[in-house]
Amino acid sequence: MNIYDVSARAGVSIATVSRVLNGSPNVSERTRSHVLAVMEESGYTPNIFARGLGLDTIKTVGIMCSDSSDPYLANAIYFLERELRGCGYDSVLCCTGASLTRKRQYFDLLLSKRVDAMILAGSKFVEMNPDDNAYLTEAAAGIPIMLVNGFLDAPGIYSTVCDDHAAMYDTACRLIRSGKKDILYLYSSYSYSGVNKRRGYEDALRVHGLPIREERIRRCDKDPGKAKELLLSLADSGSTFDAVMTSDDSLAVGAVKYAHARGLSIPDQLAVVGYNNSTLSRCTDPELSSVDTRIEALCTDTVKKLMKILNGEENVAQKTTIPAEFVQRQTTKV
Amino acid sequence: MNIYDVSARAGVSIATVSRVLNGSPNVSERTRSHVLAVMEESGYTPNIFARGLGLDTIKTVGIMCSDSSDPYLANAIYFLERELRGCGYDSVLCCTGASLTRKRQYFDLLLSKRVDAMILAGSKFVEMNPDDNAYLTEAAAGIPIMLVNGFLDAPGIYSTVCDDHAAMYDTACRLIRSGKKDILYLYSSYSYSGVNKRRGYEDALRVHGLPIREERIRRCDKDPGKAKELLLSLADSGSTFDAVMTSDDSLAVGAVKYAHARGLSIPDQLAVVGYNNSTLSRCTDPELSSVDTRIEALCTDTVKKLMKILNGEENVAQKTTIPAEFVQRQTTKV
DNA sequence: ATTCAATATGTAAGCGCTTACATTATCTTG
DNA sequence: CAAGATAATGTAAGCGCTTACATATTGAAT
Numbered sequence: 048m049n050i051y052d053v054s055a056r057a058g059v060s061i062a063t064v065s066r067v068l069n070g071s072p073n074v075s076e077r078t079r080s081h082v083l084a085v086m087e088e089s090g091y092t093p094n095i096f097a098r099g100l101g102l103d104t105i106k107t108v109g110i111m112c113s114d115s116s117d118p119y120l121a122n123a124i125y126f127l128e129r130e131l132r133g134c135g136y137d138s139v140l141c142c143t144g145a146s147l148t149r150k151r152q153y154f155d156l157l158l159s160k161r162v163d164a165m166i167l168a169g170s171k172f173v174e175m176n177p178d179d180n181a182y183l184t185e186a187a188a189g190i191p192i193m194l195v196n197g198f199l200d201a202p203g204i205y206s207t208v209c210d211d212h213a214a215m216y217d218t219a220c221r222l223i224r225s226g227k228k229d230i231l232y233l234y235s236s237y238s239y240s241g242v243n244k245r246r247g248y249e250d251a252l253r254v255h256g257l258p259i260r261e262e263r264i265r266r267c268d269k270d271p272g273k274a275k276e277l278l279l280s281l282a283d284s285g286s287t288f289d290a291v292m293t294s295d296d297s298l299a300v301g302a303v304k305y306a307h308a309r310g311l312s313i314p315d316q317l318a319v320v321g322y323n324n325s326t327l328s329r330c331t332d333p334e335l336s337s338v339d340t341r342i343e344a345l346c347t348d349t350v351k352k353l354m355k356i357l358n359g360e361e362n363v364a365q366k367t368t369i370p371a372e373f374v375q376r377q378t379t380k381v
Numbered sequence: 382m383n384i385y386d387v388s389a390r391a392g393v394s395i396a397t398v399s400r401v402l403n404g405s406p407n408v409s410e411r412t413r414s415h416v417l418a419v420m421e422e423s424g425y426t427p428n429i430f431a432r433g434l435g436l437d438t439i440k441t442v443g444i445m446c447s448d449s450s451d452p453y454l455a456n457a458i459y460f461l462e463r464e465l466r467g468c469g470y471d472s473v474l475c476c477t478g479a480s481l482t483r484k485r486q487y488f489d490l491l492l493s494k495r496v497d498a499m500i501l502a503g504s505k506f507v508e509m510n511p512d513d514n515a516y517l518t519e520a521a522a523g524i525p526i527m528l529v530n531g532f533l534d535a536p537g538i539y540s541t542v543c544d545d546h547a548a549m550y551d552t553a554c555r556l557i558r559s560g561k562k563d564i565l566y567l568y569s570s571y572s573y574s575g576v577n578k579r580r581g582y583e584d585a586l587r588v589h590g591l592p593i594r595e596e597r598i599r600r601c602d603k604d605p606g607k608a609k610e611l612l613l614s615l616a617d618s619g620s621t622f623d624a625v626m627t628s629d630d631s632l633a634v635g636a637v638k639y640a641h642a643r644g645l646s647i648p649d650q651l652a653v654v655g656y657n658n659s660t661l662s663r664c665t666d667p668e669l670s671s672v673d674t675r676i677e678a679l680c681t682d683t684v685k686k687l688m689k690i691l692n693g694e695e696n697v698a699q700k701t702t703i704p705a706e707f708v709q710r711q712t713t714k715v
Numbered sequence: 716a717t718t719c720a721a722t723a724t725g726t727a728a729g730c731g732c733t734t735a736c737a738t739t740a741t742c743t744t745g
Numbered sequence: 746c747a748a749g750a751t752a753a754t755g756t757a758a759g760c761g762c763t764t765a766c767a768t769a770t771t772g773a774a775t
Contacts, residue, residue: 049731060755065733075753095495096433097731100760107473114459118660121455125448128476137490139441140474142462156471161429271664300664307666326452330605330634330664332641383761394725399763409723431761434730 048091057085068093099161107137108353109157111150112168115142117269118325119295119342123168123195126346134354136163147174151182158186164353166193170238173197191356193349196340197239198366205356207348207367209340211240214371215247218292218320218338221373223255225380227290227318230257233277233302234294235269244294244322262286267298274301279308289317296321296328296337303331303378319378333377344369382425391419402427433495441471442687443491445484446502449476451603452659453629453676457502457529460680468688470497481508485516492520498687500527504572507531525690527683530674531573532700539690541682541701543674545574548705549581552626552654552672555707557589559714561624561652564591567611567636568628569603578628578656596620601632608635613642623651630655630662630671637665637712653712667711678703 050068054061059078066074067082074082085091110127112120128138139162141153150172157165165186172194174180180199183192187203194206222230232248234241249259263286267277278291278301291302299321303313311317313333321328321337328335348367355363375381384402388395393412400408401416408416419425433439444461446454462472473496475487484506491499499520506528508514514533517526521537528540556564566582568575583593597620601611612625612635625636633655637647645651647667655662655671662669682701689697709715 051731061732062734062756063754065731066754069733073753078753092489092492094434094731096430096439097760098733099430100428100434100731100762101733110474115449115462116452116456116459118450118452118455121452121458122450124455124458124474125450125476128449128474132475132487137473139471140444140458140462141466142459153466158426297660297664304666326631327661327664330631330661332638332666385761395762396725396727396764397723400724403763407723412723428761431730432763434732434761435763 048089049094050091053082053085053089053091056089057082106135107139107162108164108166109141109162110138110166110168111141111143111153111157111172113143113150113171115140117169118327119323119340120169122325122342123346126343127166127168127195127350130347130350134350138166147179154182154186158189162190163357164191164193166195166349166353167197168195170197170240171236173199173239175237191353193353195345195349200365205349205352205363205365207345207352207369208240209345210368210370211243211340212247212250214322214338214340214373215244215292216251217247217371218373219248219251220255221379222290222292222318222320223251223257225314225318228257229288230263230290230292231278231281231286231288232264232292232294233267233274233298234264235267235298236294237266241294248292263288267301269295269297271297271301271304274298275304275308276301278302278305282309290314291317291319292322293320294322296323296325296335298322299335299337299378300327300331303333303335313377314379318380321378324374328374328376331378336376336379337374339372339374341369341371382423383428384425387416387419387423387425390423391416439471439495439497440469441473441496442498442500443475443496444472444500444502445475445477445487445491445506447477447479447505449474451503452661453657453674454503456659456676457680460677461500461502461529461684464681464684468684472500479505481513488516488520492523496524497691498525498527500529500683500687501531502529504531504574505570507533507573509571525687527687529679529683534699539683539686539697539699541679541686541703542574543676543679544702544704545577545674546581546584548656548672548674548707549578549626550585551581551705552707553582553585554589555713556624556626556652556654557585557591559648559652562591563622564597564624564626565612565615565620565622566598566626566628567601567608567632568598569601569632570628575628582626597622601635603629603631605631605635605638608632609638609642610635612636612639616643624648625651625653626656627654628656630657630659630669632656633669633671633712634661634665637667637669647711648713652714655712658708662708662710665712670710670713671708673706673708675703675705 050061050064054064067079115121131138143150143153184201192204196208198206198208252259267274293299299319302319306313306317321335324337324339328337352363384395384398388398401413449455465472477484477487518535526538530542532540586593601608627633633653636653640647640651655669658671658673662671686697
């Protein structure tokens with residue numbers, strides 16, 4: 048069943064059929080409804096390939112993320128997909144894992160599918176070494192590249208980020224105001240947002256005249272068990288701390304477990320703050336205070352900007368910053 | 382840059398270029414490497430649409446899931462995507478939410494993209510009312526429909542499911558063997574797998590001569606807070622129970638919170654078992670015993686079967702059942 | 716050398732659609 | 746009601762690729 052069949056059955060030319068397909072105004076109401084009826088009863092669906100061949104756009108954007116089973120990114124995928132679909136766009140998903148070469152490979156793969164744009168979700172796509180981002184800046188010459196929670200200053204690359212610096216700064220200030228002095232910071236990886244988070248933490252300490260101690264800034268895999276172990280060994284080796292800030296809820300979960308293991312009262316003896324405000328934050332006892340990084344807002348903003356770009360609008364903001372929100376639950380004092 | 386440019390630069394016909402593109406054996410090694418070199422240096426990438434037009438296959442399968450932010454489905458997406466890509470297939474994702482009409486709508490949308498197959502992840506796609514599945518059985522006439530953790534007996538529809546009945550039966554038996562007599566069952570929704578889970582639970586009680594009491598089988602939203610509230614109110618209204626089985630880890634998390642709230646010791650006074658063995662199961666204190674529903678195995682099996690089908694192999698199993706695995710942690714006695 | 720098979724390459728006809736341009740039908744207006 | 750403007754429809758030329766079939770080249774066997 049193709050456009051010829053429909054045109055034959057409807058007794059019009061294929062051009063007319065194509066016109067009703069594309070909502071052209073130059074079709075009389077009579078013909079339009081007739082053709083539509085024929086399409087309906089014959090169960091016709093246009094062939095996307097033939098269409099793409101002619102149109103040179105496929106109403107599809109590629110989404111890349113490092114790992115869709117990370118709850119944060121899983122949410123991002125969900126929201127992006129929802130928003131795109133709302134605008135009549137499909138999404139093709141690629142999960143790259145950590146490897147840089149795989150990132151590139153998948154990126155090229157999506158490009159070769161002639162997607163209309165590319166959305167990279169998560170800060171893992173912007174490398175510390177500028178050379179490693181060349182493939183992005185090159186691609187941006189052809190189609191818009193949208194970064195969700197990552198930033199790269201290059202033409203054709205647009206970013207929507209959460210204000211991690213302010214969020215961490217604010218969080219640390221809250222802890223200090225509530226009387227905490229020895230704040231540990233656990234992070235899982237270094238990236239665009241990672242750098243900002245750390246700076247926020249350090250700036251807050253500095254402003255309050257507290258010392259910044261290297262041994263209080265520790266890397267740890269995103270795993271509650273690992274975080275707990277790390278804290279136990281830190282405590283055993285004589286470190287003292289009365290609060291733990293984290294770059295991810297899963298680390299904060301580990302901190303709560305550590306407190307339980309050592310019989311520390313939360314938040315009095317140990318305050319804990321998560322990050323991303325994921326489902327995990329409501330699974331511990333007491334429930335985690337966390338920083339909501341507004342992933343939904345990031346995603347809607349990203350798609351909104353993308354649509355403007357695809358519609359040829361000028362002056363689309365190259366970078367949008369969205370404020371985070373501290374969510375007070377039970378692991379911090381007010 | 383298209384196939385004509387390449388053929389001109391390489392001094393061969395477009396047919397030859399196309400042949401090396403498709404790895405046809407009928408090309409001399411000399412020409413092949415020469416053409417490849419030309420492609421490389423001119424940065425040529427074949428146009429997927431033109432290709433699809435000719436080939437009538439796009440090496441793409443549609444994946445539908447109800448909600449990618451559910452950790453279970455997020456994992457499924459990840460594994461499916463990974464396996465498909467390994468076989469040279471792309472995936473187009475659609476998250477439908479709960480609504481049946483949206484399911485249908487998105488389904489048709491993907492169909493119209495001429496995907497080579499459709500994978501439906503999660504048991505929410507098979508409706509209790511057979512009429513509501515007509516759109517699936519119809520579509521199955523055209524392309525293979527793969528169900529991950531759902532079952533529908535119709536030609537062209539293939540299923541890979543976890544043995545939920547056995548899993549629940551086994552879990553209940555373990556609890557009974559460890560001395561539990563009053564086992565509550567919390568489930569979040571009814572579906573193909575939901576029915577089997579419940580039967581497993583009931584059969585185990587029956588075999589051990591324990592009464593099946595309606596008030597011990599309760600529905601609850603997938604939310605720790607809700608589950609905790611429900612249990613509190615049940616306890617307050619005089620229900621007694623010494624173990625809680627669940628259809629999802631998030632409900633089990635709520636049960637642990639309930640135990641904490643009432644000062645019950647786990648697992649002695651209250652045993653708790655999760656389901657799906659998600660990250661949540663390692664976030665509580667004590668950590669959740671849970672049923673691993675082998676989502677990775679389900680996904681790899683699904684894709685493996687799909688490839689067979691797409692390669693025209695006969696006798697592909699219409700239904701594959703994969704055993705679950707009980708994971709003993711801290712909320713149950715051995 | 717001659718013939719035939721096997722191998723390599725080229726030619727050209729689609730695949731189903733969009734759209735510029737040509738043509739025809741319909742409406743205005745003096 | 747003729748003639749020009751406008752709206753509706755049709756014609757046909759691509760879009761970039763695959764592939765059946767035709768043709769040319771090579772090699773082996775005689």
